[in-house]
Amino acid sequence: xxxxxxxxxxxxxxxxxxxxxxxxxxGAGITGLVGANGAGKSTLIKLLLGLLTPSSGDAAVLGHDIxxxxxxxxxxxxxxxxxxxxxxxVRAIDFIVHMGRMSGLPPxxxxxxxxxxxxxxxxxxERYRLMGSYSTGMKQRAKLAQAITHHPKLVLxxxxxxxxxxxxxxxxLTLVSKIGHDFGIPVLVTSHLLGELERVSDNIIVLDGGTLxxxxxxxxxxxxxxxxxxxxxxxxxxxHRMGEALAAQGLPCRPRGSLIxxxxxxxxxxxxxxxxxxxxxxxxxxxxxxxQAEHGQIQDIFRGEPARG
Amino acid sequence: xxxxxxxxxxxxxxxxxxGRRLSEGSIAWSLFRRGYLEAFGxxxxxxxxxxxxxxxxxxxxxxLVIVSVIVLVSLAEGFLNYSTYINIFSVGIVIxxxxxxxxxxxxxxxxxxxxxxxxxxxxxxxxxxxRCASLAAAIFTISALPLLLMFIGAVSNExxxxxxxSDFFPAVLSVLILSVILASVTGLISALTTRRGFAVGAIxxxxxxxxxxxxxxxxxxxxxxxxxxxxxxxxxxxFSLADGIQSGLLGGTxxxxxxxxxxxxxxxYVVSSIVLVLGSLLLLIRSYRRKAK
Ligand SMILES: Nc1ncnc2c1ncn2[C@@H]1O[C@H](COP(=O)(O)OP(=O)(O)O)[C@@H](O)[C@H]1O
Ligand SMILES: [Mg+2]
Numbered sequence: 001x002x003x004x005x006x007x008x009x010x011x012x013x014x015x016x017x018x019x020x021x022x023x024x025x026x027g028a029g030i031t032g033l034v035g036a037n038g039a040g041k042s043t044l045i046k047l048l049l050g051l052l053t054p055s056s057g058d059a060a061v062l063g064h065d066i067x068x069x070x071x072x073x074x075x076x077x078x079x080x081x082x083x084x085x086x087x088x089x090v091r092a093i094d095f096i097v098h099m100g101r102m103s104g105l106p107p108x109x110x111x112x113x114x115x116x117x118x119x120x121x122x123x124x125x126e127r128y129r130l131m132g133s134y135s136t137g138m139k140q141r142a143k144l145a146q147a148i149t150h151h152p153k154l155v156l157x158x159x160x161x162x163x164x165x166x167x168x169x170x171x172x173l174t175l176v177s178k179i180g181h182d183f184g185i186p187v188l189v190t191s192h193l194l195g196e197l198e199r200v201s202d203n204i205i206v207l208d209g210g211t212l213x214x215x216x217x218x219x220x221x222x223x224x225x226x227x228x229x230x231x232x233x234x235x236x237x238x239x240h241r242m243g244e245a246l247a248a249q250g251l252p253c254r255p256r257g258s259l260i261x262x263x264x265x266x267x268x269x270x271x272x273x274x275x276x277x278x279x280x281x282x283x284x285x286x287x288x289x290x291x292q293a294e295h296g297q298i299q300d301i302f303r304g305e306p307a308r309g
Numbered sequence: 310x311x312x313x314x315x316x317x318x319x320x321x322x323x324x325x326x327x328g329r330r331l332s333e334g335s336i337a338w339s340l341f342r343r344g345y346l347e348a349f350g351x352x353x354x355x356x357x358x359x360x361x362x363x364x365x366x367x368x369x370x371x372x373l374v375i376v377s378v379i380v381l382v383s384l385a386e387g388f389l390n391y392s393t394y395i396n397i398f399s400v401g402i403v404i405x406x407x408x409x410x411x412x413x414x415x416x417x418x419x420x421x422x423x424x425x426x427x428x429x430x431x432x433x434x435x436x437x438x439x440r441c442a443s444l445a446a447a448i449f450t451i452s453a454l455p456l457l458l459m460f461i462g463a464v465s466n467e468x469x470x471x472x473x474x475s476d477f478f479p480a481v482l483s484v485l486i487l488s489v490i491l492a493s494v495t496g497l498i499s500a501l502t503t504r505r506g507f508a509v510g511a512i513x514x515x516x517x518x519x520x521x522x523x524x525x526x527x528x529x530x531x532x533x534x535x536x537x538x539x540x541x542x543x544x545x546x547x548f549s550l551a552d553g554i555q556s557g558l559l560g561g562t563x564x565x566x567x568x569x570x571x572x573x574x575x576x577x578y579v580v581s582s583i584v585l586v587l588g589s590l591l592l593l594i595r596s597y598r599r600k601a602k
Contacts, residue, residue: 104330
C-alpha cells in the first residue's frame with residue numbers, strides 16, 4: 001500500500017533549497033524521517049499537508065494531489081507540529097474534543113474519542129487540568145492526542161520526542177510504535193537524533209541538506225557490516241600485542257575502547273579472518289573472550305562508512 | 310488488555326472510527342460557537358471569565374436602572390433612546406473589544422494552535438472569517454442586550470409597540486454594523502502580533518484616539534458652521550461611522566455632531582464602512598496565509 005509518493009519534490013526559499021528533488025515512496029507501518037536540523041524534514045511535512053506549495057515536482061498523499069487536494073488530505077491526516085501548539089488556559093479534554101470536531105467528528109463521537117485518546121496517550125488522570133500546567137512530556141502527549149483523535153489514515157509526527165528527558169522519550173517512542181503497529185495507522189515520524197528511530201521504524205529515510213541520502217528498510221541499516229570486534233584477555237598490554245600481531249598478518253585493525261576493530265572487508269578472503277584471529281590469540285597465549293560481528297547504525301552513513309547496499 | 314502500573318500508558322484497546330464525518334459547514338459552525346463562548350471566557354480558565362463577564366454586566370446596568378425607573382414611576386415615553394445608548398456607554402464596548410479580540414486572534418498565534426487549525430479541513434480564509442464572526446457576535450451580544458432589555462421593559466409597561474419598535478430596530482441594526490466593523494478592524498490588529506499586551510494597547514489607542522479626534526474636530530467644525538468637514542471627519546472612527554449610517558440612513562438619533570446629510574454623503578458612509586470591513590478581512594486572511602508557512 002502506497003501512502004505517500006513524491007517525485008522530484010522541491011521547495012526553495014529564495015536561493016535556499018530546503019528540499020531538493022525528493023523522489024520516494026512511503027508505505028504502511030512506521031517510517032522514520034531523520035536528518036540534522038535544517039535538513040528539510042518540517043518542510044516536507046508541510047508540503048505533504050498542502051500548506052506549502054512546491055517549487056517543482058509533485059507528491060500524492062493517500063492518492064490525493066498535494067497541489068490541488070489539500071483539503072481532502074487534511075481531512076484524512078493527523079499532524080503533530082514540532083513547536084508548541086496548545087492554548088495554556090484550556091483543559092486537555094475540552095481541547096481534544098474541540099480538535100476532533102475541527103476534523104469533522106460529530107459532537108458525541110468527538111467527546112467519546114477524546115476521552116479514549118487521552119487514555120491511550122497516558123493522560124487519563126490529567127485530562128481535566130489546564131494544559132498550561134503540563135510538563136513538557138505531558139504537552140507532547142496532548143499534542144499527539146489531537147493528531148490521532150479523529151482516527152486519521154496517516155499521521156505526520158514532527159519531532160515528537162523534542163525536549164523530552166530519556167524516560168519520556170522512551171514512552172513517546174513506545175506510543176509511536178503502538179500507533180503504527182497496534183492501531184494500524186501509517187506513521188511518518190521525524191527526528192534530528194539519527195539513531196533514535198531505529199527502534200520503532202520499519203523504514204528509514206535520511207535527509208541531508210534537503211537531499212535524500214538513503215531510503216530503505218531499517219534492517220538494511222542495522223545488518224552486519226562485515227567488521228569484527230575482538231576482545232582478548234591476558235597480561236601486559238594484551239590488546240596492544242594482539243593488534244600488532246593481527247596487523248603483521250595483513251588484517252587491518254585499530255583499537256576501539258577495550259576492543260579491537262578488525263576490518264577484513266578489503267581482503268581477498270574476508271571469511272578467513274575469524275580463523276586468523278583465533279590462531280593469533282593461541283600463538284600469543286591470550287584468552288579470546290569474543291569475536292563479535294558489528295551491526296550498522298544509521299549514524300554510520302554520515303561518517304562516510306557505507307552501511308552496505 | 311494490558312496495563313503498566315506505575316507507568317502511565319494504559320492499553321484499553323483501540324477503536325477505529327469509520328463513521329460519519331461532518332461537512333465543512335458543520336465544522337465552521339462548531340468553530341464559530343466555540344469562539345463565541347471563548348470570547349466570554351466560557352471553556353477557558355476562571356480568570357478568563359472576569360473581564361468579559363464584568364463588561365457584559367456593566368453594559369446592562371444602566372439599562373436595568375432605566376427599566377426600573379420606567380416600571381416604578383410609570384414613565385412611558387421620551388425617556389429612553391435606543392440609538393444613543395451604545396455611544397454613551399461606548400467605553401464598555403471598547404474595553405470588551407480590547408480585551409477579547411486578542412483572545413480570538415492573538416491567542417492562537419501565541420500558543421501556536423493556529424498550526425493545528427490550518428492543518429485541518431477548514432480553509433484558511435474560512436478560519437479567518439469565522440473568527441471575525443465569533444467576535445462580531447460577542448460584541449453584538451453585549452451591545453444589543455441592554456437595548457433588548459429596555460425594549461421589553463418599555464413595551465411590557467404600556468408604551469406603544471410600533472413607536473418603540475421604530476426606534477429599537479434601527480438601533481439594533483446600527484449595533485450590528487458597529488459590531489462587524491469593530492470585529493474586522495480589531496481582529497486584524499490582534500492578528501498582527503503574538504503579544505497580547507500590544508494588541509490590547511493598540512486597540513484601546515486606535516479606538517479612543519479616533520473617537521476623540523472625531524468628536525473634537527466635529528465640535529470645532531460645528532462651532533464654525535463647517536458642516537461638510539464635520540461630516541467627512543465622521544468617516545474616521547468606527548463609532549461615528551456606524552452612528553452616521555444609523556442616523557442618516559435609518560433615521561435614528563445621532564450621537565455625533567456630523568451626521569451625514571444628502572444621499573451622496575450617506576452613500577460615502579456606507580461605502581467607507583464596506584471598504585473598511587472588506588479591506589481588514591482581506592489583510593487578515595493574507596496574514597493567516599503567511600502563518601501556514
Ligand atoms: N519560511 C521559511 N523561509 C525561509 N527559509 C526557511 C523557511 N522555512 C524553513 N526554511 C529553511 O529551510 C531549511 C529546512 O528547514 P526545515 O524543513 O525546518 O528543516 P528541519 O525540519 O529538518 O529542521 C532550513 O535551512 C530553514 O532555515
Ligand atoms: Mg523541523
